[in-house]
Amino acid sequence: MPSRNPRSSRSRPAARPPVTGSLGQPGSVVGTAMEIDGPHTPEQVIAGLRATSEGEDLVQLLTPEGQRVSHPQFDLEISPAELQSLYRDMVLVRRADREAKALQRQGELGLWAPLLGQEAAQVGAGRAMAPQDMAFPSYREHGVAWCRGVDATEIFGIFRGIDQGSWDPIATGFQLYTIVIPNQCLHATGYAMGQRLDGKIGDADNAEATICFFGDGATSQGDVHEGFVWAAVYDAPVVFFCQNNQWAISASVDRQTRVPLYQRARGYGFPGIRVDGNDVLATLAVTRWALRECRTGNGPVLIEACTYRMDAHTTSDDPTRYQVAGALEEWKLKDPLERVRVHLVREGLAESEFFDGLAAEADELAVRLRDYCISMPAPGPERIFSNVYAEPTPAVDAVRDDYLAYHASFTDAGGTS
Amino acid sequence: MPSRNPRSSRSRPAARPPVTGSLGQPGSVVGTAMEIDGPHTPEQVIAGLRATSEGEDLVQLLTPEGQRVSHPQFDLEISPAELQSLYRDMVLVRRADREAKALQRQGELGLWAPLLGQEAAQVGAGRAMAPQDMAFPSYREHGVAWCRGVDATEIFGIFRGIDQGSWDPIATGFQLYTIVIPNQCLHATGYAMGQRLDGKIGDADNAEATICFFGDGATSQGDVHEGFVWAAVYDAPVVFFCQNNQWAISASVDRQTRVPLYQRARGYGFPGIRVDGNDVLATLAVTRWALRECRTGNGPVLIEACTYRMDAHTTSDDPTRYQVAGALEEWKLKDPLERVRVHLVREGLAESEFFDGLAAEADELAVRLRDYCISMPAPGPERIFSNVYAEPTPAVDAVRDDYLAYHASFTDAGGTS
């Protein structure tokens, strides 16, 4: 089928033949998907890396080749130390992610949802947040959690089946993971409405904003739309941060949309920005801007961070059944960590000691996570009956007492009861 | 609060003061709402009518003053006879609507949802349909029903509480009313997907399209969004026809959106057109175009028909509690029937015999509807148990038999059982 990318409500695609249309094929090829396979000029080819080209609207400050480029609206002043610490976050987050995958393979985790490839999008967004801001994640935001000071072991607890999120969602400014897609978009909007009600909007230092994370697949769900509608109507200070990693399990993004997702925002009357989600600097700059817009009363804002899911959807997934080779190779050349490393080295912004020290730190982290993970205590049966209600009911308490007594009646109390 | 109407994803509204924001006030004033109260140049004032000005994008072919104007994309060849028959439909539909309201006041109908003011939007859209096209209405499309040959008495049956829609939704090409807002948008999309599967897309005379009706309030619901997403991804031949009558019960349209609703379509990659919904010619032309686009494989299309709810939401509603005077007066000057009458007269396209004959026909219709309505037989208790399943179950049959026996056991069988 012919590709198309209407720019205005008047644009008119060519008529398609009157054959029975296939519902199995997306109706059109989406911008990014097209351009991934698009041509690359030779001068772009440096150190085996190629330039991204997710459309002319893409905001980029650091090319895959590690070149700093400037942008008229979203430029960024950044010190070598800051650059190093962003790189450090990405390296450690990736290491934790790889360790989690290994732990799952060894049966220590029941499941893992890898973030491989999305480190820049998540660290860029996470580091853009002020302490008083609030994040509403989906289930893959391990990198954002890291930036909010939520220890990876708390994330592991979910995937080990020990709890459903053990960190303090208020104190950390990072809400619990949300698995039903994308329920959190409305929670974030409501929370942001509350920030406005509390008078936290304005130029004061304690002004607040909210950021909501979701994927490209999630954009098809009604709750994203209602989140956009509510946020626009109430001027809610919320940044809708869509990580377009090109896949919803086996569905490529053109199964969800004809046109780039950031363009959705226009129809609701708020800005939509497409940023290179593999460029930590661009993501940081754009997200900072968006959060400031929200804090000062100009929310909401939609950010589409173009990135790529470099691993399987989860450890139970088998991408070989549906992924076309090639795209992955393309995206490897746009690796979010590598471009920063190249930049740090080429510009002489970091010595080898830095890289060596970071490697050692990553190793220590991996060991700590592994040791902690395999020794995590499993909850007892009483957990089943705890916190069902804030104001306990006699019914639940009675069932709990009965069951615990029954449970204790087994000689081997940990047994098959 | 400052009004705004971002035209691109880059537009940036002015910062609002850090006071506690009001959730009770819409975050911004929507285009139409602003412009209703906007200035009117003197030469626009003819015969007490004024020009509409729902934004420069509004498609209009017949001004409220009854002047034919042309449009670069949507022009229309129309004979005096056609013009008369469009006017006739609108007059009869309005008369049926007024009669229904009277019947409700007299207790013959339990409720009525008036279409007063929306005759042109509905007749224009209804008359644009080909016999083989399918319509999925909301609950106010009495004018479309009329164009599809569904007798007003069948509509009355719903509001009299004797059935939930008695016409044949397939044979008439007009599905049953849908009250849960806006569930029908997904039904229409699925049906249109079926038209494509059946190979009914193309240039053949029997090519088919679907049209879905919903209101401005409905656009906030997730199902409209999912309808847009599915239709775009599967190139479904469906026209989304939004009658923006400025109100969702007591909520004005700026409670649903910051920007004109037709602009939503862009973000999904299909055309969105704003038409003067009080102009039957413009609505006919635009809807014809949109249906042809769909039949030839270029669906979906969104049409926003700007019109006004000239009566209460339903007969149980009391607009005086929430409506600001003024707007209604403004819109009376844009009456959909009056402008056609003025045009027919001024251009000498209809003699007084025509108008007299039509008045008499309307009177006959009113009498027929009233007579039929008050003599409509109420369903017996067996209706409760009929068509619960296509393949009856012993359980329902048994309960039916028990109840009918019990019911018969009362001497006065029509009694309080």
Place this chain on the structure above:
Amino acid sequence: MAATGAPQTITLAKGLNQGLRAAMEADRKVLVMGEDVGRLGGVFRITDGLQKDFGEQRVFDTPLGESGIIGTAVGLAVRGYRPVCEIQFDGFVFPGFDQIVSQLAKLHYRSQGKLRMPVVVRIPHGGGIGAVEHHSESPESYFAHTPGLKVVACASPVDAYWMIQQAIACDDPVIFFEPKRRYWDKAPLDLATPPLPLFRSRVLRTGTTATVVTYGPTVRTVLDAATVAERDGQALEVIDLRTLSPLDLAPVFDSVRRTGRLICVSEAPGEVSLTSEVAARVSQECFYSLAAPVLRVTGFDTPYPPAKCEEDYLPDLDRVLDAVDRVLAY
């Protein structure tokens, strides 16, 4: 609410309105949100005047979308507010069902108590007002089957006044059902009489012949039946469940142990419903006391019919009395 202790006659609708008013005065974190709750005061006028008196920050119209209403209420609760959401009619709660079942009901549990969800979802329920489709549903059982939710149904003006305040004060999510065809019922409200706790059922009328348990709109139907039955020398004990989750069945068990006979009445379809649960529990707990099987009088297991059929669809006085005769004849 007038500060005077003098009993004042109010309708059930007025009781809710006054109760909401009192709750908003008592706690500035209480918000009222929903479709048309602002200037219009709701299609049933339950929120009449609240926006005028408490402002547009605390009482606001929402866009049209139930998932949006519940989902943003969850976010506001995370922020520390106590939203009271109005669902315009029973048949329109389903677009918000996912947010209620997957989020509202589970966030306290998921967060091991770190988050609280003091959200009230008000739903006018039941038929009998001659309405069009989707305006006469009785969806209580869907919510009573959902762990993490609390579900109550008020049946009288006085209960309406107190129960809505207690529901708003509760730190758990409460699905609050209002018997729409009883909105105009009247009763004297004496503020001096302290209210029953929220999660308690109540014996409305004592009797020895048989026990009839019900809730919501059919409470009055059953009381009327009891009055008629009395003429025939039948003394019915009538219990209003009031709380549908958790259920408070102790008074029912006590009653059935005395009367030996139970009839459960609800206008909701009977299959897999609250009446099933009550019948099952009583059959188990009062195994040796029951002189006859528990009988159920419910709406039929069909979609809600056209309005002209609802007189036949809804359990009425005659069907209740018929069940009484059958349970006694057993």
Place this chain on the structure above:
Amino acid sequence: MAATGAPQTITLAKGLNQGLRAAMEADRKVLVMGEDVGRLGGVFRITDGLQKDFGEQRVFDTPLGESGIIGTAVGLAVRGYRPVCEIQFDGFVFPGFDQIVSQLAKLHYRSQGKLRMPVVVRIPHGGGIGAVEHHSESPESYFAHTPGLKVVACASPVDAYWMIQQAIACDDPVIFFEPKRRYWDKAPLDLATPPLPLFRSRVLRTGTTATVVTYGPTVRTVLDAATVAERDGQALEVIDLRTLSPLDLAPVFDSVRRTGRLICVSEAPGEVSLTSEVAARVSQECFYSLAAPVLRVTGFDTPYPPAKCEEDYLPDLDRVLDAVDRVLAY
């Protein structure tokens, strides 16, 4: 399906896959739609190979949205198709709940029979696979309480093969539950043996000591319990409900009239559930035959706990046997 009549050993997943294949071969109006059902063949591979063999017109991936899936299926049914929708996991059916309850269940009734809704909604249900939240729910009761829907649950590979075909052939909407933790159970399929009609429950094992009725994933649990009980000289009669709406309780009544004792097992929360309905109906119909109250063994009335707790949450062999002892001790 191999045309040979030679029994072939299949898994429950394979039975569904082969059944879908047979249904698609039998009727070209049958469509398979849902998230990841195409190239991937579904996360459980139930639709494996169907897109390859039947093409992208008849087997297609949808965008991510359950209301969209059900709502467009309704429209396709109006057009004359027979869509089979896959809901990826039980916990994700709720965004589509409104379309199921308000439209799918009511359109035949609303249209007085002029429209038919031959739509099958496949839902893998239940726990026991160590999954994260929302992947182990048992929402059957919500649907069984909804008039206009038919609800079935398959428990064995052979039933899976036949029941999915019967559900697709049914002109009413069928909510079709699949016991996800039993997808890999094996059994020989002999095409020569004609299937039981869809809306019938089945006695799987006859006995005299007590009757145990269940459905879905706990059928095997109960059969295992019966085997163990036999060693202790207890002969349990085991009944698989198979159809949850309409219920087919006649075999249960017959059985209880013989055994005098009934235990209902389900892993769904017990309050206001299918087990409540079965207990209520049996208590009424077998009033004089019951030697003991009906006992229920169910999931607890709490949200589904973290995976490490599910061994305690789910009714297991020991809890069933414990109930047997209690019902006998009564």
